[in-house]
Amino acid sequence: MTDLTSRKDEALRLIQGASSLAELDEQRVAALGKKGWVSLELKSLGGMSPEERQEAAPAIQAVRGEIADAIAAKKDALEQAELEAQLASETVDLTLPAPESPRGSIHPVSQVMDELAEIFADLGFAVATGPEIEDDWHNFTALNMDESHPARAMHDTFYFPDTAAGAGAASGNEAADPKRMLLRTHTSPVQIRSMVEQGAPIRLIAPGRVYRSDSDATHTPMFHQVEGLVIDRDIHLGHLKWTLETFFKAFFEREDIVLRLRPSYFPFTEPSVEVDVGYSNEGGRRVVGGHGDDDGHDWMELGGSGMVNPRVLEFAGIDPKEWQGFAFGLGIDRIAMLKYGMNDLRAFFDGDPRWLKHYGFSPFDQPTLSAGVGVRP
Numbered sequence: 001m002t003d004l005t006s007r008k009d010e011a012l013r014l015i016q017g018a019s020s021l022a023e024l025d026e027q028r029v030a031a032l033g034k035k036g037w038v039s040l041e042l043k044s045l046g047g048m049s050p051e052e053r054q055e056a057a058p059a060i061q062a063v064r065g066e067i068a069d070a071i072a073a074k075k076d077a078l079e080q081a082e083l084e085a086q087l088a089s090e091t092v093d094l095t096l097p098a099p100e101s102p103r104g105s106i107h108p109v110s111q112v113m114d115e116l117a118e119i120f121a122d123l124g125f126a127v128a129t130g131p132e133i134e135d136d137w138h139n140f141t142a143l144n145m146d147e148s149h150p151a152r153a154m155h156d157t158f159y160f161p162d163t164a165a166g167a168g169a170a171s172g173n174e175a176a177d178p179k180r181m182l183l184r185t186h187t188s189p190v191q192i193r194s195m196v197e198q199g200a201p202i203r204l205i206a207p208g209r210v211y212r213s214d215s216d217a218t219h220t221p222m223f224h225q226v227e228g229l230v231i232d233r234d235i236h237l238g239h240l241k242w243t244l245e246t247f248f249k250a251f252f253e254r255e256d257i258v259l260r261l262r263p264s265y266f267p268f269t270e271p272s273v274e275v276d277v278g279y280s281n282e283g284g285r286r287v288v289g290g291h292g293d294d295d296g297h298d299w300m301e302l303g304g305s306g307m308v309n310p311r312v313l314e315f316a317g318i319d320p321k322e323w324q325g326f327a328f329g330l331g332i333d334r335i336a337m338l339k340y341g342m343n344d345l346r347a348f349f350d351g352d353p354r355w356l357k358h359y360g361f362s363p364f365d366q367p368t369l370s371a372g373v374g375v376r377p
């Protein structure tokens with residue numbers, strides 16, 4: 001009996017002294033576990049005579065109860081202490097920077113479109129948009145390309161099979177239907193829509209997706225262009241050249257940009273010029289800058305442009321005797337590749353997150369003229 005009491009006291013002392021939940025559990029196992037001493041005492045009752053058992057059992061049961069109660073009380077106390085310690089150590093330091101949460105990145109095409117808007121806004125240009133599903137009249141006819149115009153054939157147009165009245169298709173004379181729908185082959189129809197809607201004067205850019213049935217290493221069926229249109233009084237080719245030069249200097253962030261305007265033909269501009277920029281090859285990479293005829297340099301075509309054809313102004317309801325202007329169309333994907341050093345156009349549209357992680361931009365890197373229009377992430 002005294003033995004039982006002293007073992008109990010010792011157990012209670014150890015339970016009281018436990019400094020952690022793990023230590024407390026050790027004590028529980030030692031006393032109440034399957035092979036714990038209290039359990040063994042209880043088991044030993046089985047080997048006693050009924051009289052002996054009657055005498056010994058209450059004491060052992062009482063010890064078991066006392067120890068179980070002590071463990072439960074100590075457990076509460078330890079848990080409470082643990083919580084308090086945790087609360088004390090977990091004070092929030094509001095002056096620390098917040099942990100970075102995962103976020104996506106801005107596609108280089110979107111980034112370059114933002115850069116374009118930023119630079120041209122500084123030159124007083126608004127941003128205009130138009131539908132990607134366009135009709136034949138806006139995409140071709142009003143741009144001085146009537147049904148028989150050979151330039152239409154160069155556009156590899158995606159037509160919708162049974163749009164408008166369907167009369168064109170039925171009669172086998174599809175091109176005659178001005179409402180026949182197609183995926184716009186260039187951003188130039190936005191010129192027409194803007195002139196019809198707002199009249200002169202105009203100063204806008206229109207970036208966006210365009211579509212041609214064309215696919216190889218340097219052509220994808222969908223790509224991006226930016227259209228530029230200025231309509232005002234006394235506008236001449238010099239304004240066009242200055243505008244493009246100023247834009248490219250800001251965009252590529254270098255002063256040594258040399259443009260070459262090469263005579264060309266577009267039905268909607270007269271005269272028409274192709275815009276080439278001088279570049280050099282540095283370690284297998286094309287770097288814009290310098291005169292294309294200089295040693296180690298060459299010219300690269302970036303787009304088309306010219307003075308808006310008076311016929312186009314007439315189509316759009318603007319009096320060509322009073323107003324004139326210039327227009328240009330540049331390939332956004334190409335200038336993005338040049339500026340940021342990609343060499344495969346197709347990767348732009350593969351949707352591979354690894355490529356985007358490498359070439360993408362932080363959503364917080366808004367291009368600004370003061371901080372630089374093309375900050376690397």
Ligand code: PHE
Binds near residue numbers: 305306329330
């Ligand atoms: N729309 C023409 C093209 O896609 C480019 C261009 C635009 C040319 C404006 C002249 C003026 O090829």
